[in-house]
Amino acid sequence: MPWLTQLADVARKTGFPVTEVGGWRSRGHGPQPTVEGVVCHHTAGWRDRHVVVAGRPGLRGPLSHIWLEHTGRIWIVAAGRCWHNAPSTSPHHRNGASIGIEAENDGRTPWPQVQLDAYHALCAELCREFDLPASRVCGHKEVNTQKPDPHSVNMNTFRGRVAALLKSPGAPIKQEEDVPEVISLGAGEDQEAPAGGALAVRWHIEYADDPPGHAEDGVAVLAKESRWCIVDGLVKVRGLKPGSEIDLAWSRYSRDGEKFEDDAWRLSVRADANGRVEHSIGGQFGLNSKTQLRLRIINPTDAAAVVEKVTMAKIAMFNR
Numbered sequence: 558m559p560w561l562t563q564l565a566d567v568a569r570k571t572g573f574p575v576t577e578v579g580g581w582r583s584r585g586h587g588p589q590p591t592v593e594g595v596v597c598h599h600t601a602g603w604r605d606r607h608v609v610v611a612g613r614p615g616l617r618g619p620l621s622h623i624w625l626e627h628t629g630r631i632w633i634v635a636a637g638r639c640w641h642n643a644p645s646t647s648p649h650h651r652n653g654a655s656i657g658i659e660a661e662n663d664g665r666t667p668w669p670q671v672q673l674d675a676y677h678a679l680c681a682e683l684c685r686e687f688d689l690p691a692s693r694v695c696g697h698k699e700v701n702t703q704k705p706d707p708h709s710v711n712m713n714t715f716r717g718r719v720a721a722l723l724k725s726p727g728a729p730i731k732q733e734e735d736v737p738e739v740i741s742l743g744a745g746e747d748q749e750a751p752a753g754g755a756l757a758v759r760w761h762i763e764y765a766d767d768p769p770g771h772a773e774d775g776v777a778v779l780a781k782e783s784r785w786c787i788v789d790g791l792v793k794v795r796g797l798k799p800g801s802e803i804d805l806a807w808s809r810y811s812r813d814g815e816k817f818e819d820d821a822w823r824l825s826v827r828a829d830a831n832g833r834v835e836h837s838i839g840g841q842f843g844l845n846s847k848t849q850l851r852l853r854i855i856n857p858t859d860a861a862a863v864v865e866k867v868t869m870a871k872i873a874m875f876n877r
């Protein structure tokens with residue numbers, strides 16, 4: 558088996574967005590000898606595609622064939638052999654016999670559903686292409702006794718999803734070239750995130766083409782029907798103790814706001830030496846007519862913090 562130059566086309570069959578990293582068709586530690594298995598990893602960091610491509614001190618890149626972004630975007634890194642699993646306890650999952658997927662995650666943050674969906678779909682398409690059963694999809698922690706990744710993922714459940722997709726491929730999420738509805742929101746006033754509590758940002762300013770996208774309470778973002786949302790928020794907070802940690806989250810609630818459903822995307826961030834946080838929080842996930850979305854600042858510290866009025870967000874909603 559030479560260079561795996563079909564990987565980008567295989568990834569596109571998932572319906573998730575795919576980006577080819579320049580030079581991937583000839584990147585590798587020589588060609589890939591065989592493909593007998595797939596190894597699932599987490600990267601233990603964020604925005605670390607460059608590490609997977611180029612390597613780190615003591616280990617030359619490419620480290621794996623694919624980098625899976627937290628948004629569900631699949632980045633094709635290499636077509637040749639990669640250094641992602643040595644020593645391997647399984648002959649089918651050696652570097653020379655397996656494809657490595659490094660999924661962007663710091664090793665403790667809950668996985669966004671969209672990333673897990675992409676992970677399952679990608680493994681299913683790789684199994685289809687290389688004629689492998691779902692049982693050949695393994696977590697790094699299963700084929701190397703020293704490794705913890707991918708964290709918190711039950712690999713039996715994971716393989717169950719892959720097997721189900723192999724049996725009956727679901728309708729892939731369409732990548733339509735449609736023009737999204739875009740909502741731009743601004744906080745407009747300073748707001749307090751109480752000590753030991755949480756604040757859902759109240760939006761005072763909204764720019765939207767269509768009927769307003771947020772509820773009258775100023776907090777909830779509402780989709781009229783089933784929508785795929787790409788969100789990008791910039792959060793500025795002051796008044797924290799230097800070095801203390803708060804969480805930022807895009808959270809889904811029941812439509813009426815009564816019931817918390819989940820944090821579609823959540824990050825921990827640390828205050829700088831001046832007690833400030835300036836951080837962007839992106840994400841990509843579904844909303845529908847039964848849910849609402851809020852941007853929350855969770856402040857577990859014993860000091861109240863101020864979410865500054867310059868906090869803003871842009872939400873692009875696509876048809877699903």
Ligand SMILES: [Zn+2]
Nearest residue numbers: 598599697706
């Ligand atoms: Zn690993």
